[in-house]
Amino acid sequence: MAMKGDFVSNLGRIYGTYTGGFIGFVVLLAILEQVGVPNRVIGYLFVAMTIGVYAAIGYLSRTMQVSEYYVAGRKVPAFYNGMATAADWMSAASFIGMAGTLYALGYDGLAFVLGWTGGYVLVAVLIAPYLRKFGAYTVPDFLGARYGGDFARTIGIVVLFCCSFTYIVAQVTGTGIIASRFLDIPFGVAVFVGLVGILVCSMLGGMRAVTWTQVAQYIVLIIAYLVPVVMLSAKLTGVPIPQIMYGDILQRITELEQTKPALAGAKAHTVPFSTYDPLNYFALIACLMIGTASLPHVLMRFFTTPSVRDARKSVGWALLFIFILYFTAPAYAAFAKFEIYQNVIGAQIAALPEWVSIYSGIGLVTIADANADGILQFAEFTIHPDVVVIATPEIAGLPYVVAGLVAAGGLAAALSTADGLLLAIANALSHDVYYRMIDPQASTARRLTVARALLVVVAIMAAMVASTRPAGILAMVAWAFSLAAAGLFPALVMGVWWNRTTKEGAVAGMLVGFGVTLFYLVATRYGGMGEWFGVRNISAATFGLPLGFLTIWVVSLMTPAPSKEMQDFIDNLRTPRGGTMMEEKAV
Amino acid sequence: MSNGDMTPERRAQYWKATGGLMWFVLAIWFLASFVVHFFAPSLNAIVIFGFPLGFYIAAQGSLIVFVVLIFWFAARQNRIDEKFDVAED
Numbered sequence: 001m002a003m004k005g006d007f008v009s010n011l012g013r014i015y016g017t018y019t020g021g022f023i024g025f026v027v028l029l030a031i032l033e034q035v036g037v038p039n040r041v042i043g044y045l046f047v048a049m050t051i052g053v054y055a056a057i058g059y060l061s062r063t064m065q066v067s068e069y070y071v072a073g074r075k076v077p078a079f080y081n082g083m084a085t086a087a088d089w090m091s092a093a094s095f096i097g098m099a100g101t102l103y104a105l106g107y108d109g110l111a112f113v114l115g116w117t118g119g120y121v122l123v124a125v126l127i128a129p130y131l132r133k134f135g136a137y138t139v140p141d142f143l144g145a146r147y148g149g150d151f152a153r154t155i156g157i158v159v160l161f162c163c164s165f166t167y168i169v170a171q172v173t174g175t176g177i178i179a180s181r182f183l184d185i186p187f188g189v190a191v192f193v194g195l196v197g198i199l200v201c202s203m204l205g206g207m208r209a210v211t212w213t214q215v216a217q218y219i220v221l222i223i224a225y226l227v228p229v230v231m232l233s234a235k236l237t238g239v240p241i242p243q244i245m246y247g248d249i250l251q252r253i254t255e256l257e258q259t260k261p262a263l264a265g266a267k268a269h270t271v272p273f274s275t276y277d278p279l280n281y282f283a284l285i286a287c288l289m290i291g292t293a294s295l296p297h298v299l300m301r302f303f304t305t306p307s308v309r310d311a312r313k314s315v316g317w318a319l320l321f322i323f324i325l326y327f328t329a330p331a332y333a334a335f336a337k338f339e340i341y342q343n344v345i346g347a348q349i350a351a352l353p354e355w356v357s358i359y360s361g362i363g364l365v366t367i368a369d370a371n372a373d374g375i376l377q378f379a380e381f382t383i384h385p386d387v388v389v390i391a392t393p394e395i396a397g398l399p400y401v402v403a404g405l406v407a408a409g410g411l412a413a414a415l416s417t418a419d420g421l422l423l424a425i426a427n428a429l430s431h432d433v434y435y436r437m438i439d440p441q442a443s444t445a446r447r448l449t450v451a452r453a454l455l456v457v458v459a460i461m462a463a464m465v466a467s468t469r470p471a472g473i474l475a476m477v478a479w480a481f482s483l484a485a486a487g488l489f490p491a492l493v494m495g496v497w498w499n500r501t502t503k504e505g506a507v508a509g510m511l512v513g514f515g516v517t518l519f520y521l522v523a524t525r526y527g528g529m530g531e532w533f534g535v536r537n538i539s540a541a542t543f544g545l546p547l548g549f550l551t552i553w554v555v556s557l558m559t560p561a562p563s564k565e566m567q568d569f570i571d572n573l574r575t576p577r578g579g580t581m582m583e584e585k586a587v
Numbered sequence: 588m589s590n591g592d593m594t595p596e597r598r599a600q601y602w603k604a605t606g607g608l609m610w611f612v613l614a615i616w617f618l619a620s621f622v623v624h625f626f627a628p629s630l631n632a633i634v635i636f637g638f639p640l641g642f643y644i645a646a647q648g649s650l651i652v653f654v655v656l657i658f659w660f661a662a663r664q665n666r667i668d669e670k671f672d673v674a675e676d
Contacts, residue, residue: 113650114620114624117653122613247637273627308675312661
């Protein structure tokens with residue numbers, strides 16, 4: 001019953017039906033809520049139903065072919081690959097955390113909005129089409145071929161592992177938090193529920209299964225993200241287009257900031273450079289963008305398109321689908337801030353809106369009447385960033401079913417990103433370490449067995465680390481961008497764009513870029529080293545990245561030019577026509 | 588399999604056209620990612636539909652530029668590929 005060839009030509013009908021079915025399911029739950037079904041049951045139905053659908057897709061997409069397992073048979077149309085990339089990219093942090101960051105930082109938080117979108121221009125122009133032309137299964141695979149040897153490949157694997165593993169631990173933690181809240185089970189158990197949710201999507205069908213579940217997960221997460229804020233916008237402004245209407249809200253926030261005495265000490269929401277100085281603001285944007293363009297779990301999505309042409313266009317679709325969420329996040333932040341500035345700060349503590357008491361009850365909002373005047377001052381109120389998205393249904397006075405929808409969306413965001421990361425790590429281990437370096441003669445069946453076994457092992461490791469709630473690891477997620485940027489970007493870009501790049505140059509550049517960045521991160525965070533030029537830890541690649549480029553350039557010029565074969569390889573890489581260069585041997 | 592029929596001169600011309608497009612796209616990317624936001628404090632004096640302009644550009648304007656830029660790049664690169672007869676069949 002595996003999906004046959006006509007699956008791809010029916011994608012529109014299949015996902016159209018799926019979207020309609022999902023909306024029908026939400027409406028059905030809304031009706032059930034009205035007739036008195038308890039909230040807890042609705043929460044269970046949401047989680048069980050969505051994970052069940054992902055599992056069904058994962059099962060139907062099972063495969064015994066190597067190219068299906070690693071690159072979905074290179075049959076994913078640009079549009080759907082764009083959706084899958086968007087789900088792959090947007091994590092629990094984007095879905096739940098981003099609006100909270102914008103709430104807290106105002107204008108300066110937009111560095112994340114810019115940094116997590118603009119990198120796709122670099123992906124489209126500099127990297128994705130060439131990696132697709134090469135026909136890599138993994139990013140280290142390309143490094144190994146271009147820089148002739150296992151040394152470059154191994155460094156690539158180390159960088160990949162460092163940036164992807166912390167990231168996946170954060171996603172598994174995210175699934176655990178959401179599952180524990182909505183299923184009302186302990187966090188340690190919920191993490192393993194999340195683990196099952198991740199493995200059912202990926203184990204049997206590898207990239208093929210992850211692709212088609214990610215498309216399904218994108219549809220859930222984008223509906224879940226838009227519905228509450230659209231309804232809130234309609235309620236507050238009368239027009240259900242939050243992305244335009246929050247302009248008016250911004251004005252009212254500014255008025256309140258200037259006129260309301262209880263708001264003394266609040267940062268002006270739209271004024272630039274109040275948290276980051278311009279140097280840090282722009283360094284953060286640069287590191288996030290270049291990190292985006294180097295993260296292996298993002299790049300590998302573009303290996304699955306039918307052609308180089310589709311790979312380029314697919315980056316455009318991916319960014320369009322990401323844009324829909326990212327240009328809505330500032331609206332969430334503005335609406336939440338207006339509600340809080342208008343109705344919470346300066347109010348009688350005895351008479352706060354109901355949603356405030358719900359969230360202070362679970363510790364996500366704290367109220368401390370420091371001057372004991374019974375009135376809530378700005379400095380007496382703290383709010384966890386996640387509340388901005390999670391509480392919007394309650395702020396808007398929407399039924400519980402909408403809160404369940406948001407949970408399903410957050411779960412979809414965390415699961416889809418975890419799946420992409422899991423594949424990136426496990427595929428590097430099974431394809432690059434096992435097949436390329438340990439046993440190049442391995443049969444197809446054996447390769448797939450090893451790939452699946454490693455997938456399960458990596459997933460269990462991630463869940464075990466996540467179940468200890470390692471605060472240090474979660475803080476390190478932001479490091480992934482700088483590590484990927486400094487470790488991989490110079491070698492990938494110069495390997496394509498400068499044919500004089502030698503393998504000695506690339507290896508030295510990767511070591512220097514990655515080494516300097518890792519040193520800066522560890523030394524500033526744990527070693528008590530002062531910041532260089534005041535550049536924050538989160539933008540560590542500011543130093544490693546230029547040094548990486550410089551090292552590649554200098555060392556390449558000092559070593560003999562690449563061979564004639566390598567020149568032909570690069571010429572071929574730059575020419576779209578002629579099929580992939582790394583062909584899978586016949587199965 | 589590879590494009591053996593392409594002369595070195597023709598190949599160099601193709602790569603020059605591709606590189607020219609690359610630099611042009613990166614220049615626009617750089618303007619939208621960094622340069623324009625240097626002026627955010629002054630741009631914020633202009634207000635459109637309630638949005639201070641500097642804020643609007645960082646929250647939406649630059650993002651729209653990125654999306655349009657990628658689609659435009661993809662179409663443009665296709666035209667170069669076709670002109671030099673290296674597009675995929």
